[in-house]
Amino acid sequence: MTQTVTGKRVIVTGASNGIGRGTAERFLQEGASVVLVGRRDDALREVASQASATAFVIAADLSDEKQSESCIAQAVEMMGGLDVLINAAGILKGGRIEDTTLGLWDEMMNINLRSVFHLMKLAVPHLEKTKGNIVNVSSVTGPRSFPGVLAYCVSKAGVDQLTRCAALELAAKGIRVNAVNPGVVVTGLHRAGGMNDEAYAAFLEHSKTTHPLGRVGQADEVADLISFLASDRAGWITGATVSIDGGRALTCAR
Numbered sequence: 287m288t289q290t291v292t293g294k295r296v297i298v299t300g301a302s303n304g305i306g307r308g309t310a311e312r313f314l315q316e317g318a319s320v321v322l323v324g325r326r327d328d329a330l331r332e333v334a335s336q337a338s339a340t341a342f343v344i345a346a347d348l349s350d351e352k353q354s355e356s357c358i359a360q361a362v363e364m365m366g367g368l369d370v371l372i373n374a375a376g377i378l379k380g381g382r383i384e385d386t387t388l389g390l391w392d393e394m395m396n397i398n399l400r401s402v403f404h405l406m407k408l409a410v411p412h413l414e415k416t417k418g419n420i421v422n423v424s425s426v427t428g429p430r431s432f433p434g435v436l437a438y439c440v441s442k443a444g445v446d447q448l449t450r451c452a453a454l455e456l457a458a459k460g461i462r463v464n465a466v467n468p469g470v471v472v473t474g475l476h477r478a479g480g481m482n483d484e485a486y487a488a489f490l491e492h493s494k495t496t497h498p499l500g501r502v503g504q505a506d507e508v509a510d511l512i513s514f515l516a517s518d519r520a521g522w523i524t525g526a527t528v529s530i531d532g533g534r535a536l537t538c539a540r
Contacts (some may be wrong), residue, residue, distance in 0.1 A: 290517030292317035295365040296415075298357070299348060299375035299405065302329035305423055306374030308505030313370075314339045316513065321361040324375065325350070340365075345421050347366025348375055348401040349393075358408040368412040370516045373402045373445075374423040377476050378438050391437045398441035403448055406463075410456065418462035419524075423508075424465045426531045442467075446527045453525030462524040466517045469531030470496075471503040484534050498511050498533030 296313050300306030302324035310333055315321050322330045327345035334341035342364045346353040362368050376398045381390055392412040406420055413419070427435060428442035444467060453463040470493040476486055493502050511530050514520055529535050 288512055290316060290503055290519055291370070294318045294369040295367050296370040296372065297321045297323060297361050297368065297405075297409070297487055298372040299323040299373070299401075300423070302326040303478075304374075305468065305471060305508045305512075307333055308373070308509040309374055310334075310341075312506065312513050313516075314341055318364050321359070321364060323357055323361075326412060348405065350397040351404055354404050355399060355408060358405065359410070360523055362412050363448045366404060367416055368409060369418040370425070371405060371418070371420045372512060373405060373420070373514070375401065375440075376423065376475070377478065379473045379480065380434050381436055382434055383436050386436050387412070390410045393454065394437040394441050395444075397450070398438070399444040400485070402445055403406065406448075407453060409489075410459070410461065413461045418517055419462035419464070420449075421512050422463070422465040423512070424449070424467045426467050426469045426529065426534050428465075428467050428527065429529075430535050448474045449527060450525045457513040462520070462532075464514070464520070464523060464525070465527045465529055466508060466511050467529045467531060467535070468508050469503060469529075471508060471536035473505060496534060496537060497531065498536060501532060503514060503530065503532060527532075 291313055296318045298310040301310040301322035303488040310322050314337040317339050319340045323344045324330050330343045334343050338503040339430050344357050346357045349352050365519040420443050424445040425442040431439055449463050494500055
């Protein structure tokens with residue numbers, strides 16, 4: 287594989303699992319320096335221990351604005367600057383409009399949208415110096431609505447619009463902003479949201495029928511796209527929300 291991000295200094299949030307972990311591993315394989323950010327220090331250190339490139343670990347709860355501020359400051363100090371911010375941290379919990387509590391709504395928005403905005407805002411002065419870029423991990427639920435995951439859908443739609451608005455505002459500074467919109471990918475996201483192993487296995491099996499290509503995705507496939515968008519090869523792409531979903535966004539809810 288052509289190395290696309292060699293030598294870049296990268297922050298990856300949500301790096302302890304799923305798409306975030308796969309992305310961090312991809313950047314490290316390609317020779318980037320990576321700060322791994324997440325809540326689980328042990329999982330982050332496991333990723334770092336297997337790295338062939340420079341990896342740093344910051345355990346943080348990004349719903350806490352002080353921890354977010356500290357995270358960006360520490361990461362820039364560790365790496366001596368910043369070229370790429372990957373916002374992959376997120377949570378998913380089910381709920382329809384009748385049973386989504388304000389507490390659940392706030393939790394979803396704080397992690398999936400508010401923290402993304404805050405980290406982007408904090409990163410701008412550093413990315414301006416390097417003409418760097420941001421890639422946000424959104425979801426097929428950003429452009430499309432699905433029942434039973436109301437707050438999650440709204441949070442990801444917010445990420446998409448945040449991506450587009452920021453891309454316009456930051457273009458003059460030479461900062462690109464893009465997002466990826468995965469369909470169902472095999473990660474720990476659903477189980478962390480309360481789905482047991484049996485239900486998750488059934489969900490993955492059903493998802494083969496809802497994705498036109500007939501299968502769910504893998505984290506490393508999304509990591510490939512993120513790596514491309516973060517690389518200089520994507521230097522004329524900004525404000526894009528790119529579907530990587532096996533065709534899921536083309537179908538009706540089922």
